[in-house]
Amino acid sequence: MNNIREIWDSAYTKYAEIPAVKWLVKKDIESRTYSELNDDIVSIRKGLKAEGFENAHISLIGTASVSWIGAYLGITTGNNVAVPLDAGLPAEDLVALLNDSDAEALFLAPKGKALIDIVKAECPKIRKIWLLQEETEEGFDTVADLKAKAEGVQDVSGRSSEEVATLIYTSGTTGKSKGVMLTQLNLAQNVVSVPYSAEPGCTLLSVLPIHHAFCLVMDWLKGFSLGATVCINDSFMHMVRNMGIFKPEVMLMVPLMIETIYKRLSAVDPSLPKAAVAANVFGGNLRIIFTGGAHLDPFYIEKLAEYGVQVLEGYGMSECSPVISSNDPEDYKIGSIGKPLSNVKVRFVDGEIQVQGSSVMKGYYKMHAETAETLADGWLHTGDKGYIDEDGFLFINGRVKNLIILSNGENISPEEIENKLGLNPLVGEVVVTGENNGLTARIYPDQDVVRAKGLDDDNIKTALDALIKEYNQKQPTYRQIISLVIRQNPFHRNATGKIVRADATLD
Structure with a gap:
């Protein structure tokens, strides 16, 4: 398998009548088979061609839905590049990423309608916005409208294995987001190389x-x-x-x-x-x-x-x-x-x-250094x-970048200590920092445990002091915690849920 088109065509051919996607509408389960989803994908692929999109960067903003995945595969099995973005980001960040990625079109979840006027005003390269919904709506272009454009249009052949399939923006803990350029081959090879198999219909x-x-x-x-x-x-x-x-x-x-x-x-x-x-x-x-x-x-x-x-x-x-x-x-x-x-x-x-x-990326988009x-x-x-x-x-x-280097030349990996301390049920979140030429443990107590045990501030401090003492008894001097900070608030996390270490001292 050398591209996403080959993976998808093989799948829908072999598994045509198996449900590809299921989702809830209120309390009812709805589904779409591989064959039905393929009809959506082909229609979107042809619709994009009819609208004049070729080798274009096309963004998607929304949470998971059958329309989202249909649009993504319509883009990537055709001859365009998909740019999925985090729907939870502030509008100003989404505008910045749309402009950075040179996106020319946007698939947008209906909940994001408020973004439309902002994008039209601040993203000059965007020339088309479709709502990710299966029905038409007056005053808006939708996926349903795009599919209708496919009538009578010849299908496209798709991109070569070495061409970019998607831009994935990494959040990182500091600095500017980077657009990771992943080729068709990158993605296809990762899919086939992961050592897992299952029965169809799993x-x-x-x-x-x-x-x-x-x-x-x-x-x-x-x-x-x-x-x-x-x-x-x-x-x-x-x-x-x-x-x-x-x-x-x-x-x-x-x-x-x-x-x-x-x-x-x-x-x-x-x-x-x-x-x-x-x-x-x-x-x-x-x-x-x-x-x-x-x-x-x-x-x-x-x-x-x-x-x-x-x-x-x-x-x-x-x-x-x-x-x-x-x-x-x-x-x-x-x-x-x-x-x-x-x-x-x-x-x-x-x-x-x-x-x-x-599977290694082609590089970061427009970031040569x-x-x-x-x-x-x-x-x-x-x-x-x-x-x-x-x-x-x-x-x-x-x-590598998290290493704490003490003045005695000892290199400390904070994660190893954090993992040990994190085993204690009272430790909700912990970050170990290097301060005053020693190690400080910053701990946010697990609030469920605090409530369940009826702990007050003194109880919490006593328990965590005992934890640090127990840890230190088993460690060489340079790996011992010399200071404990009990936080009042959880640590700041980035879009992927990782703690932002640069902000660890802020509470």
Whole structure:
């Protein structure tokens, strides 16, 4: 498989009558088969041609919907470039990204109508905006109108494997967002190289933001390549409810979601059979959770296994389409981030993980200096520190830029300490910083635990002081915590849910 068109055409041909997508409309489940979704995709592809879009950057702003994924594949199986953006960003940020990406058209969720006049006024290159809805609406162009343009139009052949398929904007913890240019080959090779297979019709519940590479590639493109039925989670607040409705077999989650689910499980009466609890919380069919994006302590993997759910940790970044390594259901090691995919090579320079292979991005859009730095020597510099063990499993033990260097020359990876402290139920969030030539632990207490135990400020301080004392007793002097700060507010997080370390001292 060398491009998205080949992946999709193979999928809809083999799985024509299987539901490709399911979603809720109020309390009713609606669905669209692979064949029906293909009709949408072809109509959008032809409609874009009829409207004069060729080799154009076309943005999508909205949460997951059958219209969103139909538009995305209509763009990327044709001869245009998709630019998915985070619908939760402020209007001024979306305008900046639309202009930075040189987008010429926009698919917009109906909830974003307020953005239309702003975009028309401030994005001079945008010449068409369609609402992501299946019916026409007076005063607006919609996907339904675009599909109608397809009548009598000859289909397009699609882009070559080396041409850009999509721009994915990385949020980063500091600095300007970067548009990651992923080619057709990048995405196709990532899809086929991830070591996972399933029976056609396998149910997958998609709960992550669809504009993220992890969700877009692993839930949707990989899911479609296997003939899976991808079910749309309408809100993170409804995730557990929707697991009961759709009864998924497979899910992708970030660690924060897994930790939240475990807390829900652990709050249940321990005398109840675990199988009954799992059926109630997970819907009864969940077998596998793939996770990535941040470190997940092995504690949670072992605990969910007790409920019959296998948690498989992987590793990746948007710049690698995004998966670099993954544990396999048949070949895994708890605590590792799996073995590198078959289409990538990994090396280590001064402990940094560097990657080469067919999934590595073409570069950052219009950012030549940053591209040259990140792809120096023909290798993707991940910024993560790690190693491979004797069995070929990859491990991460810190970030190059997060290293705390003390005046005695000792290098400290704060993540290792944070992961240890984070095992305590009272620790909701923790960041370790280097201050006054020593280590400070900044902790935001878990509010559920505080309420459940009726803790006041003195109780919290006593408990956390004891935790730090216990930790320090097992550590060499240079790794000991010399100061504790108890926060009143959660840490600031970026669009992908990662704590912004640069803001860690702000409360």
